[in-house]
Amino acid sequence: MGAPEHTRGVDSIMNDNDTSDFVAHEPCPNCGSSDALGRYSDGHGFCFSCQHYEHSEGASAPSTTHKISKMHTFISGEIEDLPKRKLTKETCSKWDYRLGSYNGKPVQIATYKDNEGAIIAQKLRFSNKDFMILGDASNMGLFGQHLWSDGGKMLVVTEGEIDAMSVSQCQQLKWPVVSVPNGAPAAAKTVAKNISYIERFETVVFMFDQDEPGRAAAKQCAALLSPGKAKIATLPLKDPNEMLTASRSAELVKAMWDAKEYRPDGIVGGSDLWDYITEVDVAEAVPYPFEGVNEMTHGLRQGELVTITAGSGIGKSQFCRELCHWLMTQGQTVGYIALEESVRRTTLGIVGIELSKPIHLGKDEVEEAELKDAFERSVGTDRFFTYDHFGSVDSDNLLNRIRYMVRGCGCQWIFLDHLSIVVSGLEGGDERRLIDVTMTKLRSLVEELKIGLILVSHLKTSDGKPFEEGGQISLASLRGSRGIGQLSDIVLGLERNQQDAADKNVTQVRIVKNRWTGETGLCARLEYTHETGRTREIGFPEPILPEDFNN
Template sequence: MMNETDEEVTFLNYEQCPECRTNHRDNAGDNLARYSDGHGYCFSCHYFEKSEEELKTEFKEKTDMITGDYKNLVKRKIDTETCKHFGYQIGNYNNQPVHIAPYYNKEHELIAQHIRFPNKKFIWLGDMDEVGLFGQNKWRDSGKMVVICEGEIDAMSVSKIQGNKWPVVSVPSGSASAKKYIKKSLEWLEKFENVIFLFDNDKAGKKASVECAKLLSPRKAKIGRLPLKDANEMLVKEKTRELVDSIWGASTYTPEGIVAGKDTWDLLIRDDSKYSTPYLWDGLNNKLKGIRTGEIVTLTAGSGTGKSQICREIAFDLIEKGNTIGYVALEEGVTRSVRGLVSIPLNKLIHLPDVRKQVPEKDIKEAWDKIKSKCYFYDHFGSTESGNLLNKIRYLVRGCGCKYIVLDHLSIIISGLEGESERRVIDNTMTNLRSLVEELKFGLILVSHLKRPEGKKGHEEGALTSLSHLRGSHGIAQLSDIVLGCERNQQSDEYKDTMTVRVLKNRYTGETGICTYLHYDKETGRLSEGKFNAQEEIRETYK
């Protein structure tokens, strides 16, 4: 074997492939072949490491992108019109003829080029950290169907036979990294009704298509099977009709199945305990036994009672215990949400300008450092449409690794609706949230408002909370695992800073009733747990 400088390249040894190791394979540690010029190649997953000389050259020239001309790809039977559509050019790099595939970021800015040499060697020019799928910039952000191929040539082959009218894209670097790039583009893909994976007809391609399909909503992903190696071979051999059949005949990926009773023994005895994190207040732990993933905890109270502050306290505590959270606050901007979380470790209400000015910036920075890598926010810009919100939550869990999501609050989604319309939207939203929690196994902390109870006294004056008071629909109570009602008499001089927390529903242990009292400190903005006696009756002030 010769390298580009005509030096003899010899095999040195076998070693463990880092890509296989990440996917819990190559236990023997001998999938990767290492050669004398430093490059390595895995014969199992096709992972490739460049030689030392290639890395030096690429580092020196990686930001110098090149231009070429639009030409027919004669051997590939791809015409100039299709190449123009995708921006795919023929040019020269280091005096060698090359193919130039452009890659764009979410703002449709050209940021990288995938360079293909005649010997099928590839290099990247530019910055590939933010690249999307090849061709993604050419299509609108929704539609009936999008086809995903394993390479740029295959994507253009499929697009050509469809007259370049329907969305076709490809992953940037083949099957080995397909899952990574599908995850990055998940929010865009979820806007299509059907996502067709048309990867190569080999073991690696088939496996990658299944791994990628699992990332999408149930029954959205479909897997096409090709009779030949790939889409371009189908085009070259004039099997276009069969290629179209592979797309329209793609089977829906569905992991669901019928399980016979005789096959359920392992299910019966397996340890299926859910991931759980203790609450920061003992009273809640005594009755609820922690906050679990795969469950919905609904928090409800009268206006101004302190629901948002409870969310901040719980969210910061989850972060301190090593969890990544998504914070979706629909009644406030990201600035207010960040300041609310950072206020917790500071014990200062830094959303108030006068208070913030008195806190040294280094102290604020230290507090911010505690949350910055463990939380994500949704900058909604006033968009609270239910379907869009669900896609954002899916991305926070799948794309960002959030284990818990705080959604404050449900009621704003149905703001302005009344009667049947309000109930229908709440029912649909709760059903979709329930399905999403079950599918992705994250913990959802959901805030919901109350309707005014009958009688003279409202919840703001300390009226008892009840499941029947949840605003708009019984679906909130039915689909939640835990429902917590918070009560505070805001007009009482003696008890206006004391909140009663009541378990209204508890699917996990069945225990309900008052679980704790929380005291609000006006100086620090913090909630602390007071002494709790399980036998204590409701305070006189709440009667």
């Protein structure tokens, strides 16, 4: 072992120890590639294009000296079985995988060949898990590619040479398998470079490592192939060789045949929809505190965006506080973001609802013990969270606060009062465009977090009867953009005539949009009582019939 065979190409080395994880792609200062240099968690870098190596700061050189030379001698070795990997001598012979030595150190030799069988490069693996590439690294291609040069029905692509031989051995060395040469970080670039070869096969199964880099690389590679050609295999263990060494070869072969066809994220085939039909909704609807609203909407649901709208001073915030308080009494956890009022005003409003007293107007008639008890039953529980900020706020910062309320605090429902202030904090000047962008972000956040979002939105100036005098609300009344209505699941309009002597405290609730049932129109009448600071549902007046005029 160790005798030279012939010379060709360059040599390079990369440290591949277990404590170093891939972090990101970077430009290579040696060859100029925009993203071929992989940066690792210990600080070292390695270019998968030109094999340039950078040591981490303060680190000593790897165990084998890095060097680049115009010519280098390939090494020979012996073909033997690999007991720890459960790879037979027959398998190693098929793949020309040898054991040899380099500078007196034992190495495993993976030989990369062209279609005529001439050696292009050798990848040496040292016992300390360093590896070195001898030869023309830029034209290595796929490991084992020369064995199956004519294409065929199916090709399996793995993340490493040992894995490729493991899959091959499990199939009696009869069916095409190849490996990318430099692992998950450079897999997509290798597949792209060898796409004409890979496309010769009718089906291509990516059987990469089952860690996050491996799964991500499999998707990136699959996306490069013609639609319908790529599949991604799922294994119960980390990689194909672990399957082989665990004597689970039959399961590995089954995983190959059971591999799922790759589809870009978000595309679901009809045959996969049965689970969507049969799954039980974990988050059932929570009723509104107003029966008339429930009859048309069938309650509040997580995963929906509900917009509350009304004229100025009609009672949007009061409606939201009543709804927030109600949700907490139903055991729900709420995040309340009121950008138009202080945290103190929000807190007094909700505690006042618990007391049925408008304590925001003064607390003189409430004993401190009574106030403390109401506080602890409402906002003082672990079911209420708010955001201490007044005025306009950057929308991305606000979205992150909402994410924290949901993921960090366990909030199931978020109140955002109101949209116009969120938009006012953005640059750009075009209100319609800014509202569209913000609504799209909020809609996406609802889907991402599976929360119920109750959003307050203003109305534009009416062309007819003013909304403050009971004018009827429609989707066209929403201020700024049709995107508000389009991206909302439910739109509730609150209508009240502030100047009507008899009914100035009575609000009609109109369902303006209802994606759940399609029912729209007036659904409830609510009356605000100043003495209690509460809103209660009252019935619609009986219609006056013609015969009543005869009495």
